Amino acid sequence: MADEEFDLETTCFQLITAAGTAKSDYMEALNKAKAGDFDGAKESIDEGDTSYREGHAVHAGLVQREAAGNPVKMGLLLTHVEDQMMAAEVFRAMVVEMIDLYKRLDGKTAE
Numbered sequence: 806m807a808d809e810e811f812d813l814e815t816t817c818f819q820l821i822t823a824a825g826t827a828k829s830d831y832m833e834a835l836n837k838a839k840a841g842d843f844d845g846a847k848e849s850i851d852e853g854d855t856s857y858r859e860g861h862a863v864h865a866g867l868v869q870r871e872a873a874g875n876p877v878k879m880g881l882l883l884t885h886v887e888d889q890m891m892a893a894e895v896f897r898a899m900v901v902e903m904i905d906l907y908k909r910l911d912g913k914t915a916e
């Protein structure tokens with residue numbers, strides 16, 4: 806990626822969008838599970854995972870850029886990106902656990 810082609814701000818917004826979409830899908834999954842729609846919840850988790858993976862691929866590009874000797878300027882926007890990506894990952898883990906609890910309450914899984 807040549808410097809003249811690299812736009813950190815656009816890259817950051819791609820990452821923020823991916824993380825935000827993933828979190829929204831995970832929240833939708835939780836709401837579906839709460840309503841007893843466990844198949845729908847799994848679909849929403851899968852959709853969130855797709856968005857997260859897309860963001861993760863862009864993020865990996867930043868890491869590769871840095872590793873290749875092209876430093877990425879760390880600023881408030883990129884710090885926000887890192888926070889959003891991490892939050893999406895933690896949010897997913899918590900939602901998956903809560904869906905499991907809803908399944909147990911619904912008698913869909915063994916204790």
